[in-house]
Amino acid sequence: MAVLCCPAVSVPEHTLTMEDTLHLAERLHGDHDQLPLALKLISNTGVRTRHLIQPLERTLRHPGVEERTKVYVREAKARIPTVVNRALNNAGVTAADIDAIVLVSCTAFTMPSLTAWMINELGFRYDTCQIPIAQLGCAAGGAALNRAHDFCASHAGSNVLIVSCEFCSLCYQPDDLDVGNLLSNGLFGDAVAAAVVKSHSAHGLRLEGHGSRLVPETEDWICYAVKDTGFHFRLDRRVPRTMEQLAPALRDVAAAHGWNASALDFYVIHAGGPRILDDLSRFLGVAPDRFSFSRATLTHCGNIASAVVLDVLRRLIASGTLRPGHRGIVAGFGPGITAEISIGTWLGDGDRHLDGGSATASSDEQTPARPVERSATS
Structure with missing residues (x-):
């Protein structure tokens, strides 16, 4: 039976409060005829703080899809390794023990998936199965657990790494005045998370x-x-x-x-x-x-x-x-x-120390996942 180990989560270092968001909406959209409704909807979210991968002034600019994709890739590569390393440590495994990677993200598109970069750079075996999921949005977190469960059920003794990389701030559209879009500007935040699903474990x-x-x-x-x-x-x-x-x-x-x-x-x-x-x-x-x-x-x-x-x-x-x-x-x-x-x-967590992260992390705090020796045939 598959066992989900303690996740690791990291949020970026740039913060945005509810007060900041409301003042920003009033400044940018003061003449919007539905601004009072948008402000009410944002206030009702209960979101006190969000975290962004870029300073606010950069987030508010739209340099184009190409540049935003470059930012996504750069920031993902800077932030994923630490979170993956924590998740592997929580599960008591190394990159060499992982048989499949499920990577979920709905905030940018890359081909190949970042799973290919992870395998090349973070010590995973070259026969690691890649399972990117890009179009299930928020539901993809649950889908990742279910697909990892399925993989473990069909591959005896396997371990699956789940990685969620969501930089919602890169979807900010300064000229989109739809009320739903204005609400999203006050609701979504950025984060990277990871967890391991093992075929067998006494903990988790x-x-x-x-x-x-x-x-x-x-x-x-x-x-x-x-x-x-x-x-x-x-x-x-x-x-x-x-x-x-x-x-x-x-x-x-x-x-x-x-x-x-x-x-x-x-x-x-x-x-x-x-x-x-x-x-x-x-x-x-x-x-x-x-x-x-x-x-x-x-x-x-x-x-x-x-x-x-x-x-x-x-x-x-x-x-x-x-x-x-x-x-x-x-x-x-x-x-x-x-x-x-x-x-x-x-099942419990035993006496092991679990590092779930959660503190904000700047790029210079990132450390790579534990490398492994690869044989010529791996």
């Missing part, structure tokens, strides 16, 4: 099962409008209402293993926004405080897309409230509208 979250659910006829409710200037985020106001349809999907996945989704020990839920959490709490029949770690991620990091579920899990593990045998659910939501759901049992 044992993944018991998983499932997917698509809400019919909602594919344009969360989407990118792809234009000459890049990705323009679109968010329909009906999105939070989909929790009424997705709550039964969570119940079904849990029930397939004889579990009651309303009476679990922990919940790792994608924090797309406070309304998502409020509605899911109501339709799932659980107290709002059961989603406290999801709310903490939203408050301190904003919506960090596919990295959310890994950060929520990191916070949960760091809290020290988990006990061996505790059962819980992990759920990511994103474009489609898609839900990716996992259930698992906490």
Whole structure:
């Protein structure tokens, strides 16, 4: 049975507060006829702080898709190694022990995937399977867990590394005055996260099962409008209402293993926004405080897309409230509208020190993942 080890998470060093965001919106869009609505929506997100890979003045400029892609690649290569190294250490493995890499990101496009660079530069074997996922948005965090689970189930004794690299600030569109886009300017943040899923381990979250659910006829409710200037985020106001349809999907996945989704020990839920959490709490029949770690991620990091579920899990593990045998659910939501759901049992963390990261990290603090000796045939 696959076991998810403690994730490692890093957020960039440049911070933006809620107050900064509101003042910026008033300064840049003072004559927008729907500015009061946008300010209200941003205020209601509850996002106290977000983190950016570039200083604000650079973030606000749009140098073109080509330059933004170069920034994405440069910053990813500077920040991924440290987070990967922490994740490997948490799992007690080296790069040579990894059989597949699932890399998820929806904030830039590269070909080949950054998995190729990771294999070439960070000591992974040349026969490591590459599984990049680019179009599931925020749901990709849950999808990464499920695809890693599938890989371990079909490849006995294997280990899978999950990496989430989300630089949402590179999707800022200064000339896009759509209210949904203005809301996104006050909601999303940047982060890199990683975790290892092992086929066998005495420590971590044992993944018991998983499932997917698509809400019919909602594919344009969360989407990118792809234009000459890049990705323009679109968010329909009906999105939070989909929790009424997705709550039964969570119940079904849990029930397939004889579990009651309303009476679990922990919940790792994608924090797309406070309304998502409020509605899911109501339709799932659980107290709002059961989603406290999801709310903490939203408050301190904003919506960090596919990295959310890994950060929520990191916070949960760091809290020290988990006990061996505790059962819980992990759920990511994103474009489609898609839900990716996992259930698992906490096995404990033993006496090992787990480095989940979470502190802001500048580029000069990055250290490479542990290199390995490669044979001529590896």
